[in-house]
Amino acid sequence: MTYDLAVIGGGPAGVAGALTAALAGLRVALLDSSVRLGGQYFRHAAEPGPAPGLDRFLRQARALDARADVLLGHQVWSVTREPDGDLVVYSVARGAGSQDRQVLKARRLLIATGAHDRPLPFPGWDLPGVLTAGGAQALLKGDGVVAGRRIVVSGTGPFLLPVATGLAGAGARVLGVFEANGGLGLARYPLLALGKAGEAAGYAASLARHRVPYRTRRAVVAAHGEREVEAVTVARLDQAWNVLATRVVECDTVAVGYGFVPQIELGTQLGCATRDDVDGTPVLDVDAAQRTSVPGVWAAGEPTGVGGWLLSETEGRIAGRAVVADAGTPQPVPGALLRRRERGRAFGEALQRAYPVMPGWQGWLRDDTLVCRCEEVPLARVREARDLGATDARSIKLLARPGMGWCQGRICGYAVSCLAGEPPRPPRRPIAQPVTLGTLADLPDVSEISDVPPAH
Numbered sequence: 001m002t003y004d005l006a007v008i009g010g011g012p013a014g015v016a017g018a019l020t021a022a023l024a025g026l027r028v029a030l031l032d033s034s035v036r037l038g039g040q041y042f043r044h045a046a047e048p049g050p051a052p053g054l055d056r057f058l059r060q061a062r063a064l065d066a067r068a069d070v071l072l073g074h075q076v077w078s079v080t081r082e083p084d085g086d087l088v089v090y091s092v093a094r095g096a097g098s099q100d101r102q103v104l105k106a107r108r109l110l111i112a113t114g115a116h117d118r119p120l121p122f123p124g125w126d127l128p129g130v131l132t133a134g135g136a137q138a139l140l141k142g143d144g145v146v147a148g149r150r151i152v153v154s155g156t157g158p159f160l161l162p163v164a165t166g167l168a169g170a171g172a173r174v175l176g177v178f179e180a181n182g183g184l185g186l187a188r189y190p191l192l193a194l195g196k197a198g199e200a201a202g203y204a205a206s207l208a209r210h211r212v213p214y215r216t217r218r219a220v221v222a223a224h225g226e227r228e229v230e231a232v233t234v235a236r237l238d239q240a241w242n243v244l245a246t247r248v249v250e251c252d253t254v255a256v257g258y259g260f261v262p263q264i265e266l267g268t269q270l271g272c273a274t275r276d277d278v279d280g281t282p283v284l285d286v287d288a289a290q291r292t293s294v295p296g297v298w299a300a301g302e303p304t305g306v307g308g309w310l311l312s313e314t315e316g317r318i319a320g321r322a323v324v325a326d327a328g329t330p331q332p333v334p335g336a337l338l339r340r341r342e343r344g345r346a347f348g349e350a351l352q353r354a355y356p357v358m359p360g361w362q363g364w365l366r367d368d369t370l371v372c373r374c375e376e377v378p379l380a381r382v383r384e385a386r387d388l389g390a391t392d393a394r395s396i397k398l399l400a401r402p403g404m405g406w407c408q409g410r411i412c413g414y415a416v417s418c419l420a421g422e423p424p425r426p427p428r429r430p431i432a433q434p435v436t437l438g439t440l441a442d443l444p445d446v447s448e449i450s451d452v453p454p455a456h
């Protein structure tokens with residue numbers, strides 16, 4: 001059996017796209033590596049709460065579950081194309097061995113794989129107690145776990161606010177939010193900021209209620225401790241993020257986030273064209289119908305550019321309609337949906353302009369600061385590679401091994417590109433996620449793929 005549509009990713013984009021197609025009668029499979037639908041924003045373990053849109057998302061997820069094959073806990077590591085044009089989606093059940101692999105066929109593919117955190121290295125960032133902001137948020141939302149007791153939140157962008165207020169609301173003592181950029185932020189784009197004014201006021205009130213100081217032009221530039229974080233150095237920064245002055249803050253946890261990196265590996269694997277987003281990050285290039293440059297492949301949500309859950313959901317709905325039209329039933333896209341996408345994209349671009357990553361962070365590093373934590377590559381080795389003539393991130397990787405480990409450069413890739421002095425390049429990985437050799441050695445014959453048992 002061949003599905004009409006395979007959707008990879010069960011966040012707001014993937015669920016909206018899959019449901020739109022399933023409601024129109026298409027046979028749809030959705031795969032997500034998580035144990036429940038929701039993606040990064042709606043990953044709540046608990047009942048509907050105050051998160052905007054959560055009730056609606058849960059209704060969509062229930063409707064999808066009844067109409068499509070939802071394969072949770074399935075990490076997609078490759079998608080290939082057969083000579084007859086069908087796409088073959090390879091996945092493994094998360095954390096399991098080669099027995100739990102799954103292969104399915106589909107005529108069309110929707111890539112809705114979201115984004116991951118973008119951390120920057122600093123001395124001590126490899127100590128237990130240093131987390132990404134998204135990681136701290138995921139622990140809290142997904143598992144109800146508060147990352148620490150005395151927490152410092154640092155980085156850039158408005159995402160630091162829900163992280164800090166969430167942690168403070170859950171009982172942690174948040175000692176400060178340190179925003180590396182200046183005070184104006186999104187206020188430089190008043191029309192766009194207007195739509196978010198209520199949300200921003202809510203965060204400001206929550207920070208005030210919990211007595212959490214919010215300081216701009218400040219960042220954590222080092223973490224200290226014998227076995228785990230005991231304190232951090234917070235620096236006052238100039239506009240380029242060079243350090244002007246420092247002070248030490250005692251804490252047990254640091255949550256750091258410098259924006260997000262769209263996950264586009266499955267698209268680049270298939271040869272989809274990319275473009276550079278406003279901040280230079282490669283994203284999948286799509287047309288007005290969310291169609292990529294590869295026939296039969298659509299993309300929605302953060303792989304096409306980061307702009308928040310509502311933009312992701314809107315793009316998912318537009319992509320779903322385009323897929324239904326491609327299957328033979330014309331589906332006009334309502335103007336309201338197109339306008340919402342335009343507003344969402346403008347907001348996403350304004351965010352990137354308002355909260356850039358400035359080059360001064362490279363001056364926070366010491367020779368022994370690990371740039372790549374998986375392969376334990378210190379800055380000195382990256383510099384040696386550059387001195388040997390490596391002028392791009394790929395050559396540095398070949399000479400010094402940053403990005404060769406388990407995370408395949410997801411954590412250090414951005415930093416290595418900056419240190420190489422080049423913009424990040426689109427990832428080219430024949431295997432998008434780590435899999436065992438057993439999985440690779442024992443692939444099934446694609447021509448014998450039969451019905452896939454639904455996971456529910």
Ligand SMILES: Cc1cc2nc3c(=O)[nH]c(=O)nc-3n(C[C@H](O)[C@H](O)[C@H](O)COP(=O)(O)OP(=O)(O)OC[C@H]3O[C@@H](n4cnc5c(N)ncnc54)[C@H](O)[C@@H]3O)c2cc1C
Pocket residue numbers: 008009010011012013014031032033034038039040041042074075076077112113114115116117133134135137138162260263300301302303307308309310312313432433
């Ligand atoms: C760690 C993190 C935490 C965030 N928390 C918040 C928050 O609290 N508030 C907020 O406003 N915004 C948050 N964001 C931003 C948020 O990602 C978006 O606003 C929104 O969730 C994007 O929706 P999406 O559908 O595009 O992607 P996502 O919601 O990220 O959904 C993508 C889904 O694809 C799945 N996936 C990815 N690759 C594969 C693969 N190879 N195989 C199988 N499944 C795969 C993922 O498991 C995920 O469920 C967070 C982002 C990150 C990275």
